Amino acid sequence: MLSRVHTLRRCRDLGGGSFAIEVDGPMPPTLPGQFYMLRTEQRWPVQLPRPFSLYDRAPDGAWGSFLVKPVGEGTRALCAARPGEGIVLNGPLGQPFAAEFADAICVAGGVGLAPFLLLARNAKASGRELRLLFGGRTKAMLSGIEDFAGLVRLAASTDDGSYGFHGKVTELLDSMIADGRVRAGEVVFCCGPDPMMHAVATLCEQRGLRCFLSLETYMACGYGVCNGCTVKVQGERFKGWPFSRTCMEGPVYEACELVH
Ligand SMILES: Cc1cc2nc3c(=O)[nH]c(=O)nc-3n(C[C@H](O)[C@H](O)[C@H](O)COP(=O)(O)OP(=O)(O)OC[C@H]3O[C@@H](n4cnc5c(N)ncnc54)[C@H](O)[C@@H]3O)c2cc1C
Ligand code: FES
Structure with a gap:
């Protein structure tokens, strides 16, 4: 897991109120479904970084991007950042979509x-x-x-x-x-x-x-220490434990593993 400051390249308007936030690499190899904790380096308005799936990545890792919809203070700060400013990334985190289901x-x-x-x-x-x-x-x-x-x-x-x-x-x-x-x-x-x-x-x-x-799910640390992201679960992979940390065993779960 890496935590470092990346330079914002551009904030591309995707329409519908969402943006692709592109940062300079090097972006580590990341599997589909894994996520990063993000915050702006300057003027971050809330205490904790926020989780986002990696949206896109240059094949050589020269840049990466995140699809962000401004819904609150953190996402608004990310979308208001200007090219050249620093974005702090921590990741890749979590478990990806299972590669065995190639035709999902x-x-x-x-x-x-x-x-x-x-x-x-x-x-x-x-x-x-x-x-x-x-x-x-x-x-x-x-x-x-x-x-x-x-x-x-x-x-x-x-x-x-x-x-x-x-x-x-x-x-x-x-x-x-x-x-x-x-x-x-x-x-x-x-x-x-x-x-x-x-x-x-x-x-x-x-x-x-x-x-x-x-x-x-709401997350705080993003790497397993705060228990702020737990969901109720069932199934063998949890070895009888009824809770799972979304940031560690998730964010991808089979629907039948989740207990409502
Ligand atoms: C693994 C993961 C991947 C994610 N990927 C993306 C992504 O690719 N793009 C993206 O735009 N967002 C993504 N999210 C959601 C994103 O993290 C939240 O929208 C963000 O944390 C909101 O932060 P904020 O400070 O802007 O809003 P806050 O001020 O924290 O909240 C603003 C409003 O949004 C609601 N809200 C905030 N977070 C959530 C949430 N997780 N679920 C339901 N309601 C919420 C709050 O109740 C409040 O009403 C992802 C979340 C997770 C856990
Ligand atoms: S967000 Fe802290 S344990 Fe998952």
């Missing part, structure tokens, strides 16, 4: 799109095209969608019907199961707002698909 169907909502760009690039590099289902309230809210052009087989949904399938991304997934484009026994990787992940997990359970969720 990725389902994303909002900034939950972030972990899937690296996954899509890795798939493309090995001659495959990832299936990505991406949902938002409106076309404008599908922030980052252009970055996936030519990389994935994309199916988008909007609540207002302004782009792609008219409805929720869960309804899109359900329709794809109904018409045979997605089959029982396939694996889903999902990241997005909690209600959406809950709905996707429920649908997968009903339709006989395995489902892995990348949680966006």
Whole structure:
């Protein structure tokens, strides 16, 4: 695990209120689903850094980027930083999406799109095209969608019907199961707002698909010492212990491991 100051290259407007914050490397090799704790070097307004999935990375690590939506003081400070300023990064942290499920169907909502760009690039590099289902309230809210052009087989949904399938991304997934484009026994990787992940997990359970969720739990330290990020769990890998630290054993869990 590395903690160091990187220089901000640019803050790219992705539309829909989100930004890609690009920093100079060297970015360490990072697996899709792993995350970093970030803060600005100057004028950081809150006590603790904030967690973000790595969004993109140059193949040689010369730069990396994070998809950030300003929702509070920390994210606003990151998006307000100017080129040349320092961004403090700690990572890579956490466990990635399981590499054994190379043909997983990725389902994303909002900034939950972030972990899937690296996954899509890795798939493309090995001659495959990832299936990505991406949902938002409106076309404008599908922030980052252009970055996936030519990389994935994309199916988008909007609540207002302004782009792609008219409805929720869960309804899109359900329709794809109904018409045979997605089959029982396939694996889903999902990241997005909690209600959406809950709905996707429920649908997968009903339709006989395995489902892995990348949680966006509140975090404090990010590396296992504060117990501020625990979730209730069950299953063999936790050796009978009913709690798991999202920053250590997560953020990716199989849905059936999580206890509500
Ligand atoms: C592993 C991981 C990866 C993440 N990746 C990304 C990413 O790629 N892009 C991105 O934009 N965000 C990501 N997040 C969420 C991001 O860390 C939070 O939005 C950020 O911590 C908010 O900090 P803040 O100081 O701006 O807001 P705060 O002032 O802390 O909070 C502002 C508002 O957002 C709510 N909020 C804050 N954090 C969360 C949360 N985790 N879940 C639900 N509500 C929350 C608060 O209740 C409050 O209403 C990720 C989180 C985790 C754990
Ligand atoms: S955030 Fe401190 S233990 Fe996970």
